[in-house]
Amino acid sequence: MEKTFQETAEEGAGGSEAIALDARPPRLAAPRSTQLSPGLFKELCLHLVKREIDATHRMTILGWAWPVVRQLVQLAVLVFIFGSVLDLGIENFPVFVFSGLIAWTWFAGGTTAATGSLLEQRDLLFQPRLPPAVLPIVAVVVPLVDVLMALPILLAMLLIEGGIPATALLIPVLIVVQLVLMSGIAWLTAAGSVFLRDIPNVTAVALNVLFYLTPVFYGLHTIPEQYAGLLKLNPMATIVNSYRALLLGEPFPGLGAVAYTLAFAAGLSVLGFLVFTRVQHRFVDNL
Amino acid sequence: MAALTVRFDGVWKSFPRWLSGRRSLRAIATPGMRSASRRSGSRWALRDVSFELRQGESLGLIGENGAGKSTLLRLASGLGQVTKGQVLVSSDVASVLSLGGTLNVDLTGRENALTAALLAGVRMAQARDVVERALAFAELEEFADSPVRSYSDGMKLRLAFGVVAQLDPGLLLLDEVIAVGDLRFREKCMARIDELKAGGTSLLFASHDLEQLAEQCDRALWLEDGDVRLAGEAEEVVERYRDATQAATLDRTPEPGDGEAGLVLRENRFGSQEVTIGEVTVTGSSGEGAVEPDGSVTVELTLRREGPPIEDPIVAVSIHQAEGEVSCCEANTDTDEVPLGSLSGERRVRFHWEEIELFPGEYVVDVGVYERSWKFAYDYHWHVYPLKVIGVNGSEAIFHPRRRRWTIDP
Numbered sequence: 001m002e003k004t005f006q007e008t009a010e011e012g013a014g015g016s017e018a019i020a021l022d023a024r025p026p027r028l029a030a031p032r033s034t035q036l037s038p039g040l041f042k043e044l045c046l047h048l049v050k051r052e053i054d055a056t057h058r059m060t061i062l063g064w065a066w067p068v069v070r071q072l073v074q075l076a077v078l079v080f081i082f083g084s085v086l087d088l089g090i091e092n093f094p095v096f097v098f099s100g101l102i103a104w105t106w107f108a109g110g111t112t113a114a115t116g117s118l119l120e121q122r123d124l125l126f127q128p129r130l131p132p133a134v135l136p137i138v139a140v141v142v143p144l145v146d147v148l149m150a151l152p153i154l155l156a157m158l159l160i161e162g163g164i165p166a167t168a169l170l171i172p173v174l175i176v177v178q179l180v181l182m183s184g185i186a187w188l189t190a191a192g193s194v195f196l197r198d199i200p201n202v203t204a205v206a207l208n209v210l211f212y213l214t215p216v217f218y219g220l221h222t223i224p225e226q227y228a229g230l231l232k233l234n235p236m237a238t239i240v241n242s243y244r245a246l247l248l249g250e251p252f253p254g255l256g257a258v259a260y261t262l263a264f265a266a267g268l269s270v271l272g273f274l275v276f277t278r279v280q281h282r283f284v285d286n287l
Numbered sequence: 288m289a290a291l292t293v294r295f296d297g298v299w300k301s302f303p304r305w306l307s308g309r310r311s312l313r314a315i316a317t318p319g320m321r322s323a324s325r326r327s328g329s330r331w332a333l334r335d336v337s338f339e340l341r342q343g344e345s346l347g348l349i350g351e352n353g354a355g356k357s358t359l360l361r362l363a364s365g366l367g368q369v370t371k372g373q374v375l376v377s378s379d380v381a382s383v384l385s386l387g388g389t390l391n392v393d394l395t396g397r398e399n400a401l402t403a404a405l406l407a408g409v410r411m412a413q414a415r416d417v418v419e420r421a422l423a424f425a426e427l428e429e430f431a432d433s434p435v436r437s438y439s440d441g442m443k444l445r446l447a448f449g450v451v452a453q454l455d456p457g458l459l460l461l462d463e464v465i466a467v468g469d470l471r472f473r474e475k476c477m478a479r480i481d482e483l484k485a486g487g488t489s490l491l492f493a494s495h496d497l498e499q500l501a502e503q504c505d506r507a508l509w510l511e512d513g514d515v516r517l518a519g520e521a522e523e524v525v526e527r528y529r530d531a532t533q534a535a536t537l538d539r540t541p542e543p544g545d546g547e548a549g550l551v552l553r554e555n556r557f558g559s560q561e562v563t564i565g566e567v568t569v570t571g572s573s574g575e576g577a578v579e580p581d582g583s584v585t586v587e588l589t590l591r592r593e594g595p596p597i598e599d600p601i602v603a604v605s606i607h608q609a610e611g612e613v614s615c616c617e618a619n620t621d622t623d624e625v626p627l628g629s630l631s632g633e634r635r636v637r638f639h640w641e642e643i644e645l646f647p648g649e650y651v652v653d654v655g656v657y658e659r660s661w662k663f664a665y666d667y668h669w670h671v672y673p674l675k676v677i678g679v680n681g682s683e684a685i686f687h688p689r690r691r692r693w694t695i696d697p
Contacts, residue, residue, distance in 0.1 A: 043411045051402055055393045123389045128364035128380055129408040284366040285302055 041131055048138040053145055067146030068153065075101055082217045090219060092248065095157050099247050100216040100240045102147050102154060107182060107236055108207050109143035114186030115203045118194050122287050132280045133273065136186035140179065158247065167246040174246065177265055178239050184268030187276040194283050215240055219250070235261040289342035292377045292458045292489040293363055299371035300333040300358055300513075332358040334513045335372075340458070345490035347504035347521050349497070349528050354510040356493040360460050363491055381407055381456035392436040396427055396446055399435050403450040417453045424479075425449030426472075445472055452479045459483060461492045477503060501525045529610075555669045562600055562630065562656050562665035565589045569652050569672045571643070577675045580647060581689045584640045584674065588654055589633055596631035599659040604638045606674065608685065609649035615685050616640075621661070646687045647678030 057063040075098050083093040090096050117139040118125060118132065125132055158164045193199040214236045220228055231237050232253075238261040244250040252258075333355045340346055348356040361367050362374050389406060390399045400421050404414040422431050425445035435443065451459070459480070480503065484490060494500045500507065500521065507524035509517040517524050550556040566589045571578025578584050586604050603619035618638060620627060627634070652674050655667035 040408070040410065044405055047402065047405050047411070051391060051394065051398065054398070055391050058393055124406070126361075126366060127389060127406045128366060130406050281368055284361070285368060 041134060044130065044134050045137055045141070048134065049141045049145065052138065052142050056142075064149060067143075068150050071098075071101060071105055071147070071150045072153070074105070078217045088218055088222060090222070092161055095154070095161055095248065096219070096244065097217050098150075098154050098157065099243050100214075102150055103178065103240050103243050104211065104214060104216045104236070106143050106147040107178065108211065109146070110140040110182050111185055111189065111203060111207060112200075113139035113143065114182070115189040115193055115200050117186070118190050118283060119197075119200070119287070125283055125287060132283060133187065133276055136190040136276075137183055139190075140182045140186045144175070144179070154247075165247065165249055167249075170246050171243070174239065174242055177262065180269045181235055181239070181261075181265035184265065184270070184272035187272030188268075191276045191279050191283075194286050195279075210234065210236065213237070219244075221251075232257050232260075235264045289344075289487070290377075291375075292340050292342055292344075293380075293491065294339040294375045295336050295359075295362075295372070296374075297372040298333055298336045298362065298369050298374055299331060300355075300362060300367070301331050301370050331370075331513045333362075333510075336508075336510075336513075336515055337372075338508060338518065340489040340491065342457070342487040342489060343484050344506070345484060345492060345504040347500040347507040347524075348491070348493040348510060349500065349507055349524060350510035350516075353512075355513040356510055357462065358513075359510070360462060360491060360493055363458070364460050377457035379408075379456050380458045380460065381451055381454050390435050390443060390447070393434055395432045395434055396438065396442075397422065397431040400431075400446055400450055403447060404453075407450060407454060409454070417450065420453050421446070421449035423449075424452050424475075441469055441472070448476055452476070455483065455486065456488055458489045458491065461490065461494075473499075497525045497529065550668060550671065555671050556667065557669065558655070558664035558666040560666060561592070561594075562597060563591045564654055564656055564666045564668060565591055567652075567654055567668065567672055569674050571674065573677055576673050577677055578643050579677055580645060580687045581642055584643050586638045586652055586654065586672075587635065589635050590627075590630060590656060591633050592631045594631075596629040597665075598629055599626055600630055600665060601657040601659060601661065602627065602636050602638075603653075603655045603657060605653045606643075606645070606650050607653060607670065609651050609670070609673065613685060615645060615650065619657075621657075642689050643676065644687050644689050645676045646682055646684050647676045647680040648685075650674040650676060 060066060062069065075094065078097050078101065079094050082088050114136040117135040121135055124130055124135065155164055189199055189203050213231060213234050220231060220237065220241060238253045238257045241250065241253045245252040336359065338346065348359060350356050362369060363376055364380055365376065389403065397418060400418040401414055404417045405411065409417050422428050427442060427446055430438065430442065480490060490504070492500060492504055504521040506519065507521040508515060509524050509528050517527055568587045569576050570585045572582030573579055601619055601621045603617065605617040606615045607613065608615065651670045652672040653669055656665045658665065
C-alpha cells in the first residue's frame with residue numbers, strides 16, 4: 001500500500017511517454033466521487049461544442065448558412081404577418097422582431113436540445129470520466145453559436161436604419177445573463193427527463209406557450225396594463241426588452257424587473273446544478 | 288504489497304424495474320407502492336460479488352451473456368450505483384467499453400481520437416500529442432483525415448484502442464470489443480496490455496475468448512446469473528467453465544436410438560433434409576457408446592426418403608475428438624465402393640470397425656448422407672453421438688495401433 005501510482009507509472013512507462021491520468025496519489029474511493037476539475041470541464045465543453053457544430057454543418061451544402069437561413073425565414077414570416085397582415089404599428093418592425101427573435105431562437109433551441117441531451121447521448125454518459133453536467137451546457141452553447149452567425153445581419157440592418165448605438169457593446173453581458181438562466185433550466189430538464197420521459201413533451205409545450213408570452217413580435221408597451229405585470233414574471237420578457245433597449249434605444253426595463261430576472265437566473269442556475277449533481281449518479285441505471 | 292486498485296465488497300445490484308415495464312401515473316404518485324413492487328420483482332444482476340485487485344494483477348470475467356459481466360465492469364468504471372455493498376476503485380480508471388457509440392461518423396479519425404482522449408480525461412495540452420501517437424499505434428495515419436463513416440469495424444476498434452493504449456491508467460477495463468480486431472493487431476494490443484500490467488496497471492477483462500482470457504489473466508471470476516460460480520486461478524476456472532459447457536451439450540444429446548430429439552437444424556444438424564438420418568446407435572464392444580482401445584464399434588442408422596426415389600446417396604461416418612479439431616477416421620460408401628442404389632422409404636445401414644485403435648478419451652461420431660456426387664449433404668449430424676474410448680490416457684496422441692512390436696538389440 002506504500003507505493004503510489006505516480007511512482008509505478010514512472011517505473012512502468014520505462015521511457016515511453018504514456019500519460020498518467022491522475023496526478024494525485026492513489027486512493028480508493030467510491031467511483032465518480034472525485035471532484036470535477038473546472039479546467040477539464042471547460043475544455044470538454046468547448047471541444048464537444050466544436051465537435052457538435054462541425055458534425056452538423058459538414059455534411060450539408062449550405063453548411064454554416066443554414067442557421068442564418070432558418071432565422072431569416074422565420075423573420076420574414078413574422079414581419080409579413082405582424083407588419084403587413086395584422087399591422088401592430090411598431091416602428092422599424094423588421095429590426096424590432098429580429099432582435100427579439102435572435103434571443104428567443106437561442107432560448108428555445110438550447111432548451112429543447114438540453115432537455116434531450118442526456119437521453120440522446122447515452123454513449124457519452126457511459127464514459128466513466130465525463131462529468132455529465134457538461135452535456136446540457138454543450139446543448140445550450142451550440143445554438144448560441146448558430147444565433148451569433150445571424151448577428152452581423154442584424155447589425156447591418158441597424159446600420160441601414162440609422163446606426164448602431166454605443167450601448168450595443170453591453171450585449172455580451174446580456175448574453176451571459178441569458179446563458180446563466182438557460183443553464184439552470186437545462187440542468188433541471190435534462191436530469192428530469194432521465195427519470196420522467198414525459199418532460200421533453202412538457203418542455204415542448206411550455207416553449208410553445210412561452211413564445212407568445214415573450215414579447216418577440218410585440219412590445220410590452222403595446223399590451224394592456226393589467227397583463228404587462230404578469231408578463232414581467234417571465235424572465236425572458238425582461239431579457240428580450242433589454243436586448244432592444246441596448247440595440248434600438250427602447251426604454252430600459254425597470255430596476256425591479258432587472259433585479260428579479262438576475263435573481264431568477266442565478267437562483268435557477270444554482271438550484272439546477274445542485275439538483276443535477278445530486279442525482280447524476282443515478283442516470284446510468286435509468287437510461 | 289502492491290496497492291489495491293479495485294475492491295468489491297459484497298456487491299448486489301439490481302436495475303430499476305420500470306425500465307422494462309410501463310410507467311403509470313399511479314406508480315409515480317404512490318412512491319411507497321413503487322418501491323415495494325421494485326423490491327419484490329427485481330432480478331439481481333449481481334448477487335454478493337466480492338473481489339479485489341492489486342497493482343499489476345489481472346482478473347478475467349467469464350460467463351454467458353447476461354451473467355453480469357457488463358454490469359460488473361460498469362460498476363467498476365463508476366457507472367451506476369450498487370444496490371447493496373460497496374465498490375471502491377482508484378481514481379484513474381480507463382475503460383474500453385461501448386467504444387463505437389461515442390464515435391461521430393461524420394468526423395474524421397483524428398477528430399474522433401481527440402474526443403476520445405478528452406473523454407478519457409486527458410487534458411487538451413497533451414491531447415494533440417496523444418492523438419498522433421494513437422493514430423500511429425493504430426496504423427491509421429493514412430486514414431486519419433477520412434470520416435469514420437468510411438472505417439471498417441476493425442479500424443474503429445483500432446482507433447479507440449489506440450487512444451487507450453497511450454494512457455497509463457491504474458485500472459484498465461476491457462470488454463469483448465478487443466476481439467473484433469485482426470489477429471496481428473490483437474497481439475499488439477495484448478503486448479501493450481502486458482507492458483501496462485508490468486507497470487502496475489490492473490486489468491479487468493471480460494471475454495468469451497477463453498484462450499485469450501486464460502493467457503492474459505492471472506485470476507478469473509465465473510459469473511452465472513449474477514452469482515459468482517467460481518473464482519480462482521484463470522486456467523482452472525476456464526477449465527471448469529469449459530467442462531460445464533461440454534456437459535450441457537452432452538445432456539442435450541439424444542440417447543442412441545431415441546430418434547431425433549436433441550437435433551437442431553443449423554446447429555448440429557445440416558443438410559437439405561431430402562433424405563433424413565434417424566435412429567443412430569453407436570455400439571462399442573464395451574456397450575453403447577463405449578469401447579476399449581482395441582475394441583470394435585458398430586454404427587447403425589436408418590435412412591428415410593419420402594417422395595420419389597433418390598439414386599445412390601453416399602453415407603459417411605467419421606470419428607472426431609470431442610474437444611479440438613482433429614478428425615480421427617472417416618469412411619464412406621463412395622470410396623469404399625458400396626453403392627446404395629435407389630433409395631425410397633426406409634433403409635437400415637450398418638458400419639463396422641473391427642478395431643478402433645484409438646487412445647482412451649472422449650470422441651464423437653458424426654454421420655452424414657450426401658448427394659451422389661458430394662454436391663451437398665441431405666442430412667448431417669454434427670458432434671451428436673458420443674463415443675468414449677475407455678482407459679487412462681497418459682498421452683495427447685490419438686492413433687493407437689494395435690499391432691505393435693518393440694525390438695531391442697542385446
